[in-house]
Amino acid sequence: MVRILVADAMSEEGLAPLLADPTIEVVQKKVGDVEDELDQFDALLVRSATKVTEQLLQKMKNLKIVGRAGVGVDNIDVDAATRYGVVVINAPNGNTISTAEHTFAMMASLVRRIPQAHISVKSREWNRSAFVGVELFGKHLGIIGFGRIGSEVAKRARAFGMHVHVYDPFLTKARAEKIGVDVCTLDELLAKADIITVHTPLTKETKGLLGPKNLAKTKKGVYLINCARGGIIDEQSLISFLENGHVAGVALDVFEQEPPGDHPLLSFDNVIVTPHLGASTVEAQVNVATQVAQEVLTFLQGKPVTSSINLPTLSKDVYEKIQAFYTLARKMGILASQYMSEPVQEIAITYSGSVADLETTFITRSLLAGFLKPRVASTVNEVNAAMIAKERGIAFSEKFSANGNDYNNSITLTVYGENKTFTMKGTHIAHYGDRIVHFNGFAIDFAPEGHLLYIQHHDKPGMIGKVGNILGDHQVNIATMQVGRQEVGGKAIMMLSLDKPLDDTLVETLEQISDIDVVKKLEV
């Protein structure tokens, strides 16, 4: 039974596919209420409230995937998740419209002082002159961060007759031209804007982006809006610029600490606030919960996810094309790792023929994961394979060749160890399966599957019989056997597939046979 912990409030309608699956148990509780069971969950679903720290990940020993029902993953230690081999996914566009609308609602409320006027009327006052606002029409709006939400805010601003200026260092010229906004530098935006709204993620670069230096470059009387993440506009600086009257008003949906408690910003009459409500609409919550529920289901079925934060993105189409090579590469990695039972410095992979045209990032990660699996104690998979290889000083490279060298497709692997180099070539044949066609310098043809026994010997009559007799005497049945040699009477190999794993004592017995140089059992 798969167990999923839903640690923050989520739409039941969105979670329906998980709730309806009889093989899945969904537990809707806070992390603190299931402390004793944390090591039993396969998946964890969160919004922004639950902090997915390294400590929590350490406790959730069985965890395979974290689903963020929303956009921002700053509450998740993605680096730690990657190290632990835990996939992190989010729901990138389910709440875009809701957050853009909330930003707009905040903008209108800010310049027309609607929250203040509302409180006043509810207090039985009728003070119309105290709440004179300004129009949005004709004003200059500066949008910092022009992704999904920023661009939806821009559309609405244009409909209101505003001039839109955008700063986003990652915005391509082509996209900016298509949308028809004024793309400028941060300094230009700060100088032009009457109202500034931020829509970047919270990162090392954006934390304090609007701090004392940049706020000083804004127009006197500027309005500021933060419906992205607390800290992008530095709260301490905001207090100073409100106190000296430079900033006319601020709208905040988010805070550096949530909830903000008795925060000094809350005492300003011209600061309006909401409790992180950007994504809090019925529609957005159904959207994001549906997206993560579907992705988690897909992942648990062993299929690729499309909105992963720490894996290369893979569409269903691409996955279908690479699936066979993904499996072949995994098996080749496992075989190479067992054969090269010594420290290695480099793994070189060459993709030839039809596979060279595919998206190989995932195939390479699969090969690395297969290679590292027998060597590392912790979980290793496509998420952390590249990182673990790097940590262990194993370099890896990919090369591509249009020529399949006698095969429609092939993957050639060269592993450089401390004392020796090992090469292997594999191919995938449609309707037939995976074949290893070169192993350790010998042409051969075997299926990389099950309990394999590799024997390197001198090409002499009777060798096969000797091996067969010993295995037969010990009730080990040989399912298949392939042989290969470099030259008549030279070095030769046998690759046997056995019906059961071989005892180490039998390996030793086989090693005693004269003219046998190497005996290795390989498990795939």
Ligand SMILES: NC(=O)C1=CN([C@@H]2O[C@H](COP(=O)(O)OP(=O)(O)OC[C@H]3O[C@@H](n4cnc5c(N)ncnc54)[C@H](O)[C@@H]3O)[C@@H](O)[C@H]2O)C=CC1
């Ligand atoms: N208040 C709320 O409830 C919600 C808040 N959010 C926040 O809004 C943020 C934006 O969401 P989306 O638009 O969906 O993300 P997005 O990824 O589509 O857009 C973010 C944009 O910021 C830009 N950017 C990154 N670093 C930058 C920098 N240093 N300076 C300027 N631009 C930079 C990126 O190039 C990108 O275009 C999220 O990261 C999240 O933190 C999102 C949804 C709801």
Ligand SMILES: O=C(O)C(=O)COP(=O)(O)O
């Ligand atoms: O999606 C985001 O980034 C949000 O900030 C929404 O947060 P929430 O899911 O409402 O806690």
